Amino acid sequence: MGLLNRRAQRGGVTLEVDFSSCRAAGLCHELLPEVIGLDVWGYPVVDGAPVPPDRVREARAAARACPRLALRVVEA
Amino acid sequence: MSRGRRRSERADRAPRSRRRLPGVSGPQHPSPVPCGEDVVVAPGPLLLAGVQEGPGLAVHRRRHGLLVPHEEGFPDAEALAVLAEQVRLRGRGGAGFPFATKLRRVAERGGRRRPPVVVVNAAEGEPASHKDAALLRTVPHLVLDGAAAAAHAVGAHEVHVVVPAERHRVVTALAAALAERRETGDPADVTADASPLRWQVHVAAPRFVAGQESAVLELIAGREGLPVHRREPAAVRGVRGRPTLLSNAETFAHVGLLALHGAEPALAHGTAEEPGTTLVTTVLVTQDGCADPVVREVPFGTSVASLLPVPGATPEVASAPVPVLVGGFHGAWLTAAEAAEATVSSTDLARFGAHLGAGVLLVPGTGVCPLGLTDRILGHLAEQSAGRCGPCVHGLGSLATAFGEVTSGREVPSGPVAELAAVVVGRGACAHPDGTSRLVVSALQALADEIDAHSTGSCPPAESRPFSSPRPGSPGNPGAGEEHRWAS
Ligand code: SF4
Ligand code: SF4
Numbered sequence: 255m256g257l258l259n260r261r262a263q264r265g266g267v268t269l270e271v272d273f274s275s276c277r278a279a280g281l282c283h284e285l286l287p288e289v290i291g292l293d294v295w296g297y298p299v300v301d302g303a304p305v306p307p308d309r310v311r312e313a314r315a316a317a318r319a320c321p322r323l324a325l326r327v328v329e330a
Numbered sequence: 331m332s333r334g335r336r337r338s339e340r341a342d343r344a345p346r347s348r349r350r351l352p353g354v355s356g357p358q359h360p361s362p363v364p365c366g367e368d369v370v371v372a373p374g375p376l377l378l379a380g381v382q383e384g385p386g387l388a389v390h391r392r393r394h395g396l397l398v399p400h401e402e403g404f405p406d407a408e409a410l411a412v413l414a415e416q417v418r419l420r421g422r423g424g425a426g427f428p429f430a431t432k433l434r435r436v437a438e439r440g441g442r443r444r445p446p447v448v449v450v451n452a453a454e455g456e457p458a459s460h461k462d463a464a465l466l467r468t469v470p471h472l473v474l475d476g477a478a479a480a481a482h483a484v485g486a487h488e489v490h491v492v493v494p495a496e497r498h499r500v501v502t503a504l505a506a507a508l509a510e511r512r513e514t515g516d517p518a519d520v521t522a523d524a525s526p527l528r529w530q531v532h533v534a535a536p537r538f539v540a541g542q543e544s545a546v547l548e549l550i551a552g553r554e555g556l557p558v559h560r561r562e563p564a565a566v567r568g569v570r571g572r573p574t575l576l577s578n579a580e581t582f583a584h585v586g587l588l589a590l591h592g593a594e595p596a597l598a599h600g601t602a603e604e605p606g607t608t609l610v611t612t613v614l615v616t617q618d619g620c621a622d623p624v625v626r627e628v629p630f631g632t633s634v635a636s637l638l639p640v641p642g643a644t645p646e647v648a649s650a651p652v653p654v655l656v657g658g659f660h661g662a663w664l665t666a667a668e669a670a671e672a673t674v675s676s677t678d679l680a681r682f683g684a685h686l687g688a689g690v691l692l693v694p695g696t697g698v699c700p701l702g703l704t705d706r707i708l709g710h711l712a713e714q715s716a717g718r719c720g721p722c723v724h725g726l727g728s729l730a731t732a733f734g735e736v737t738s739g740r741e742v743p744s745g746p747v748a749e750l751a752a753v754v755v756g757r758g759a760c761a762h763p764d765g766t767s768r769l770v771v772s773a774l775q776a777l778a779d780e781i782d783a784h785s786t787g788s789c790p791p792a793e794s795r796p797f798s799s800p801r802p803g804s805p806g807n808p809g810a811g812e813e814h815r816w817a818s
Contacts, residue, residue: 272559273719274759293753295724302756 266304268328269313273297276324285316304330359713361457362706363613363692365620367499371464374627376595376607377583381468385503387510390471394590397475397518399482405589407437407483413588417596417606422461423451423541423578424660424687425761426676429585432575435565437484439573447569448481449550450474450491452500452579453534453541456658459688461609462579463500464625466493470507473579476586478518478527480575487521488528490569492546496536504531538659538714542760543576556718557760578688580609600630604675609689612637615703616646616695634664634672638693646695648791653700653776657687659707660765662772663700665779683772699791701737701780704773708733711766721757725750726766733770739785743774 269290278296289309291299305313305327317325373381383389398404405413411430419429440446450473452462465473477489493500508529511519519527534540534555542557543564549555550569560567568574577585584606587595596606607627614621626637634654642649651666662684664672672678679685694700708730715722729750735741751770754763774781783790 271757272759273721273757274557274559276720278720293721293725295720297720297724297757299753299757 266307267310267313267330268302268304269300269317270326270328271298271300272324272326275322276320277322279321282316282320282325285319286312289313290316298325359706359709361710362703363458363615363620365457365460365613365623367463367497368622369460369464369467370622370624371468372624372626374607374609375599375629376587376627377465377469377472377580377609378625378627385468385470385507387471387507387514387516390469390475394472394475394586397479397586397590399478399518399520400522405479405483407433410479410483410585410588411437413593414585416593417584417588418604419581419584419588419606420676421577422580422584422608422688424657426685429577429581432565432577433480433484435563436573436575439566440484440486442485444572446484446486446573446575448477448484448486448489449546449564449569449574449576450477450489450579450582451541451543451546451576452504453492453494453546453555454497454579454688455494455534455536455538455540455542456660456688456690457538458611458613458620458623458658458690458692460611460623460625461689463494463497464609464611465579465583466500466507467503469583470503471511472583472586474507474511474529474582474586475518475590476582476584476588479589480577480582480585481527482521484573484575485522486575487525488530490530490532490550492532492534492541492549494536494540495533501531501533538711539760539762542762544760546576547574557758557762558718559759601675603677604630606630608674608686610637610674610691611689612639612691612693614639614646614693614695615698617697621646621695628674630673630675631678632674634674634691635670637674637691638669648694648696648698652694652791653780655692655700655703655769656684656690658690658692659711660761660768661685661687661690661692662768663704663776665776668776683775694791697791699780699789700777701773701784702789702792704769704777705730705734705737707769708766711762711769715758715762719758719763721754722763725754725757725763729754729766729770733773736774736781737784739787742785743778743781747774 280296282298283290283292293299314327317327371381380393411433414430420426436446454462481489493504532549539557540555544560545555545557564574564576600606607629609627611623611625613623639647653666654664654669655661664682668682694703712726712730715726732747732750736743736747751767755767
């Protein structure tokens with residue numbers, strides 16, 4: 255699904271990273287590779303677009319699993 | 331960068347760069363604009379009226395009258411917000427947030443049981459900016475009156491003022507001004523329950539990001555003044571969890587004017603869209619550092635060119651118009667032609683992808699290459715990353731290196747530098763990566779001719795360098811005669 259399609263889906267949950275806490279363990283990317291990218295240094299890349307509805311459960315699981323509590327699910 | 335990068339691609343991950351080389355202490359990249367504290371402050375129409383008379387309280391009261399919070403007609407939060415809306419007052423620290431919105435938000439959240447807190451941010455971490463320093467050294471009571479008026483309006487009993495450690499004269503000037511208010515028992519500092527307003531001074535470490543909102547709140551909380559990730563703005567949860575009215579020192583000076591004189595004086599200046607005045611620091615960057623910065627108060631709509639040194643005015647000023655960096659180290663370059671056209675106005679500057687930021691105009695002098703200057707600024711900014719957020723720590727160093735590859739002609743502007751400039755945006759606890767990215771993107775566009783020249787091994791500004799080195803300490807700015815000099 256392209257970026258524009260995701261943007262078009264209003265009202266979903268989004269992901270937010272606290273980069274001052276994140277230590278690039280990359281666990282979140284492993285749990286949810288379709289939604290959370292990684293940059294060349296291993297830090298997660300989220301684009302602020304709503305998480306696809308069929309991935310919201312995994313997104314919450316990834317946020318819970320983050321060892322640094324750096325990943326947060328923001329409710330719309 | 332696209333989503334869904336696969337794990338296998340992490341193999342080519344760049345090595346983690348270290349911010350400081352082991353065994354080497356102190357910054358590797360000090361500010362490329364080492365201006366010191368000698369500043370020229372020109373008298374202005376409103377804030378800087380009569381600066382030559384000195385910063386004392388008696389002079390200030392003679393010029394502006396008394397501020398008496400319990401007098402009939404003293405603006406409450408809503409009245410002050412309406413005044414701020416009339417003059418369309420926006421924050422002057424760089425972000426440009428409407429002051430009325432912030433004020434209302436704080437007033438709504440506060441209350442008798444949870445009195446809000448006021449914070450005056452004069453940390454001015456940007457080394458090239460001198461406007462907040464100029465205000466506190468020349469008209470400190472206007473800033474303090476603005477903070478006091480805002481405090482009374484929202485029912486705050488305490489005001490925190492944050493000043494930069496490296497600007498000793500600002501720290502001294504503020505201490506003197508507060509002592510004078512205390513000793514004279516100035517009515518402006520008496521709250522509704524007849525107790526004195528509590529002023530607290532905090533000294534921020536010399537650091538580019540020290541003035542970021544969250545860094546200021548951290549400092550006040552007694553921690554190191556580094557930016558942190560915050561889920562809520564200061565207006566909602568700031569000092570000790572209280573609703574906090576945190577604004578730049580210049581913003582409070584404008585609030586002071588509104589409380590003392592109403593909206594008319596500001597409405598008499600500027601444009602219909604942007605009434606009033608703003609402070610601008612012009613810095614001429616010379617080969618051996620920087621000429622004394624000039625701080626002016628100008629009406630919105632003033633031409634940018636009129637604030638630049640006249641070409642060839644002194645040996646340090648280039649003889650033809652040069653590109654200008656508007657907005658400081660987090661700002662954007664304008665070509666010489668754009669600078670000739672642009673005015674001091676956020677809408678006008680937006681045409682060129684620039685913004686006024688904290689009002690700094692950086693002008694490369696004779697023999698100073700704008701690309702080389704950008705290179706040095708980027709080195710400084712990369713080192714000033716507060717070391718918290720990975721994408722900022724690693725990204726800004728890589729970005730500075732990639733930009734250096736372009737200025738040395740080894741890479742094209744559309745190469746790695748463009749990708750890195752995009753990757754760091756929005757990925758830090760503060761605006762530092764975004765501002766640094768903006769500088770790079772604007773340099774790649776506005777300095778395209780210079781980049782072309784460098785790619786063929788030539789650098790016109792460097793080649794125009796005079797054989798004799800410039801006289802040390804010579805003034806680089808015109809019209810110094812009518813200006814008030816704050817030399818040591
Ligand atoms: S799991 Fe947490 S710490 Fe690890 S990369 Fe993701 S956000 Fe960062
Ligand atoms: S974004 Fe950069 S400067 Fe800002 S807090 Fe994070 S590491 Fe520090």
